[in-house]
Amino acid sequence: MGIQTYLVGGAVRDELLGLPVKDKDWVVTGATPEDMIKKGFRPVGQDFPVFLHPKTKEEYALARTEKKSGHGYAGFTFFTSPDITVEEDLLRRDLTINAIAKDDQGNLIDPYRGQKDIQKKLLRHISPAFREDPLRILRVARFAARFAPLGFQVADETRELMREMVQEGEAAWLVAERVWQETLRALGENDPARYFFELIEADALSVVMPEIASNFQSLSSVQAKALTLAQKDNAEAEIRFACAVNSAAQSNFDNVQSLCTRMKTPKQFKEVAELSAKLLAIWQEEPFSPEVRLSILQQADGFRRKDRFFLILRACSFLCEAADKKAFPKDQLISDLEKCTQIAVKAFVDQGLKGKELAEAIQAERLRVISL
Numbered sequence: 001m002g003i004q005t006y007l008v009g010g011a012v013r014d015e016l017l018g019l020p021v022k023d024k025d026w027v028v029t030g031a032t033p034e035d036m037i038k039k040g041f042r043p044v045g046q047d048f049p050v051f052l053h054p055k056t057k058e059e060y061a062l063a064r065t066e067k068k069s070g071h072g073y074a075g076f077t078f079f080t081s082p083d084i085t086v087e088e089d090l091l092r093r094d095l096t097i098n099a100i101a102k103d104d105q106g107n108l109i110d111p112y113r114g115q116k117d118i119q120k121k122l123l124r125h126i127s128p129a130f131r132e133d134p135l136r137i138l139r140v141a142r143f144a145a146r147f148a149p150l151g152f153q154v155a156d157e158t159r160e161l162m163r164e165m166v167q168e169g170e171a172a173w174l175v176a177e178r179v180w181q182e183t184l185r186a187l188g189e190n191d192p193a194r195y196f197f198e199l200i201e202a203d204a205l206s207v208v209m210p211e212i213a214s215n216f217q218s219l220s221s222v223q224a225k226a227l228t229l230a231q232k233d234n235a236e237a238e239i240r241f242a243c244a245v246n247s248a249a250q251s252n253f254d255n256v257q258s259l260c261t262r263m264k265t266p267k268q269f270k271e272v273a274e275l276s277a278k279l280l281a282i283w284q285e286e287p288f289s290p291e292v293r294l295s296i297l298q299q300a301d302g303f304r305r306k307d308r309f310f311l312i313l314r315a316c317s318f319l320c321e322a323a324d325k326k327a328f329p330k331d332q333l334i335s336d337l338e339k340c341t342q343i344a345v346k347a348f349v350d351q352g353l354k355g356k357e358l359a360e361a362i363q364a365e366r367l368r369v370i371s372l
């Protein structure tokens with residue numbers, strides 16, 4: 001038989017979909033780790049049968065079978081041997097469309113009918129082994145978010161299986177950091193709201209992100225609409241996140257805070273989400289006087305954190321638009337900020353003002369310029 005190399009996974013899928021191919025993953029059959037090292041490949045990690053190509057640095061994995069040995073994501077043992085066929089390797093994978101291989105002659109090896117599912121636009125699991133990895137619940141939701149605009153749907157039986165896994169408590173084993181990683185990737189997809197809807201369909205959102213489960217109960221929720229507006233405007237991930245987690249409820253601040261802390265989201269995501277919720281509440285509840293506008297600039301630290309302030313303002317705008325509320329006064333606040341930043345602080349210092357006095361004088365001047 002000798003050593004055979006196959007292109008697998010996302011690269012083959014994307015090629016068949018006519019999409020640009022990003023990462024190329026390869027599977028090698030008929031080889032031992034020693035064979036790979038002799039050919040100049042570099043092993044990745046200690047006991048994982050994955051190697052980097054000496055030139056391209058692409059990943060070459062020895063064909064393997066996997067077996068679950070515990071709960072959640074940690075418990076996996078795998079078995080690798082030169083006898084394992086590419087078909088056996090494909091069987092352990094998640095979705096049929098991800099389980100097509102291409103040999104070096106260009107022939108497709110498609111034992112689980114991935115091409116047919118590409119035609120039918122179905123995200124369908126390959127075998128009951130799908131349930132061995134709860135992360136796949138999130139992956140399916142993420143692939144739905146990516147491919148929904150191409151007309152893809154999750155197959156009924158896969159939805160059913162995902163629901164069963166959640167009922168059996170499998171989703172509860174997902175560590176928060178993994179949930180965040182998948183969620184961040186999903187936020188960048190073409191239909192990010194679909195990710196949350198698929199998790200609702202599987203009854204998984206209330207397990208992995210209970211703090212925001214109520215935000216996606218309806219397809220036309222404000223959060224879903226805001227998230228879609230943000231995506232259409234190519235908005236940054238922080239803005240998309242702020243749209244997804246926002247809620248008019250008073251308990252929202254605590255919810256966002258606990259969600260971000262639990263998932264260990266980067267600081268900027270937490271701050272943009274919290275501050276946009278805060279600014280919206282101020283704007284909705286108080287008259288939009290120069291004093292309130294100045295207080296908004298200060299509370300959001302717009303003077304020092306201008307880039308972050310713009311993210312917050314855009315998140316607020318999408319949320320207001322989605323709620324059919326009057327437009328958020330983004331341009332007004334930007335203009336206020338510009339006027340304030342033009343104040344020559346030096347003139348006050350030159351007058352001999354210091355400390356509290358200086359701060360008060362600048363404050364008064366800021367209020368004066370934005371009231372003009």
Ligand SMILES: Nc1ccn([C@@H]2O[C@H](COP(=O)(O)OP(=O)(O)OP(=O)(O)O)[C@@H](O)[C@H]2O)c(=O)n1
Pocket residue numbers: 008009010011023025092093094095098099133135136139
């Ligand atoms: N929990 C997982 C992770 C990965 N895979 C398999 O490993 C391949 C490579 O995984 P990955 O690079 O994460 O995904 P891609 O399908 O390449 O998708 P992306 O375009 O998002 O990288 C997948 O196609 C799938 O066959 C899997 O079955 N189960």
